[in-house]
Amino acid sequence: MSVADGTDTDPAAPRAEVITAREVPLGGPRAMNVRRTLPQRARTLIGAWCFIDHYGPDDVGDTGGMVVAPHPHTGLQTVSWLFSGEIEHRDSLGSHAMVRPGELNLMTSGHGISHSEVSTAATTVLHGVQLWVALPDRHRHTARDFQHHVPERVRIDGADVSVFLGTLAGSTSPVRTYSPLLGAELLLASGASVTLDVDPSFEHGLLVDEGAVTFAGTPLKRAELGYLEPGAATVTLTNDTEGTARLILLGGPPFGEEIVMWWNFIGRSHEDIAEAREEWEKASDRFGEVVGYPGDRLPAPVLPNATLTPRRNPTPRGPRS
Template identity: 70%
Template sequence: MSTAETEPHLTAQPQDPYVEVLSARDVPLGGPRAMTVRRTLPHRSRRLIGAWCFVDHYGPDDVARTGGMDVAPHPHTGLQTVSWLFTGEIEHRDSLGVHAFVRPGELNLMTSGHGICHSEVSTPATTVLHGVQLWVALPDEHRDTARDFHHHAPEPVALDGGEARVFLGTLAGRTSPVPTFTPLLGAELTLHPHATVILTVDPAFEHGVLVDRGEVRLADTATVLHHGDLGYLSPGPSTLAVTNTTDAPARLILLGGTPFEEQIVMWWNFIGRSMDDITRARSDWMTGDRFGEVHGYHGDRLPAPELPATPLKPRGRVR
């Protein structure tokens, strides 16, 4: 996906000692045919959870009314894109030559490395589009790695009180085969009505819980997360309790990772370490062949927005 935000203006809700609640804001996505997404990362109070640096949550959208997703070819550097759907179907094309489909319960992970471009279009068969788009920052030693693409359809894992699909990392005895460049966790969780699920987690990880459906309470605290909220928990605990407080099933996205200690510059679709990195990437997109070409998309690629007048500064995780 593509974003032109330079500094999101979000406000954290009041928090208890263990859980920080990040509220989403609506953001137009994808240029002239923009759809609206709910963005919780990057957040003014917290820019990273592990190496997860970008969380967009969209739908359920009636495609007949909204027009669905049509994101023209656009570039990326220094990151991985993680696409996960609940309903609908998205056609992916990239300059690595990959032509793939994003379907519910199936992971598509694209590594940009030094530079890649891709397009994302909901298919004609899609009536309701609903999912998340996530980014992972690559560590400095790997940010210029080769372009890559992985697809994985994780089998559901039964939990006492719910179910998990582990698309990255390890949880509930399942490990995703998809490689990452820093320790990460990504999983979809469903919880039965009024169920509490207790998960064994890595105490070195910080975690984020995004609520897609229902309301949940985290870590045996009074904090309740509502639809679209992202709850943050700092490293330390070796278990994570998640309680569905409603009479209907709840659905969550659980993210985690070791704290990402590097400072990054994140602008539009690029991640670098300096303003010079971003300026060079923008220039290469507008005039060069660094990112390759997307074949099969019928339309023009997205032009890069103008760089901000104020120099972009590296920023890191909040302590």
């Protein structure tokens, strides 16, 4: 990684596509809202990353915080990462863990899992991201799993980097994934500009949590997601504000498989989704039971009156020669 002046002098250099968020009610007594940048109609995946919810900072006294009753998942991994607050996680593996700032909680659904997420009584301000990773077809029926990891913070030039998945800035996460991935939080000092070495076979997404930055020559505001196609061996980030910018950098090679996403399920066909929904409604052993949650589980919504079909990404142009 080296310091750069943030000036894009190569007119052929790739520029980022800007993806804006839409507000979605998550739940809770007063319907806590999240900002969703992925999936969008124009883009379903960045690598295997298929879902990005960004929330807060929310005063839980006003919003009611996060109260998500037991619900199912198939075919994915959930990645929980907080900036402030605390969330209690329970799942049908028997895991009972707290999600805290700077600590990764990664849950693998495989063939099926259920879990609940509730912000704790000690939380006054809730702020973070909830991310999903699509499992490749050969692994989507794998066994349930839960991993916890506290990455070290690496200081390089004007950036603090916490790598929770993959490798960046000389730091590698030991957490297992089923396809090559990058996931990292970056704190970029006021006025700093840094260039990161990245895998040119990866496409990348940069979510701005705080501040405003320039990413691959493209300005990004708070809550925007910048998308960069494969081909770049470096990415340059410049903090254009007086305060520290907080960013989430995600990446992976183009997924190469079509997926069907509906509610909390990822499959490959309408039939996959319909079967998972039916088994959840019948309380089959596929999803297990969340022990310790003081309430009922979430019912599945009604399937749409149409066949669910795969969502498709634009075809990446691929690495440049």
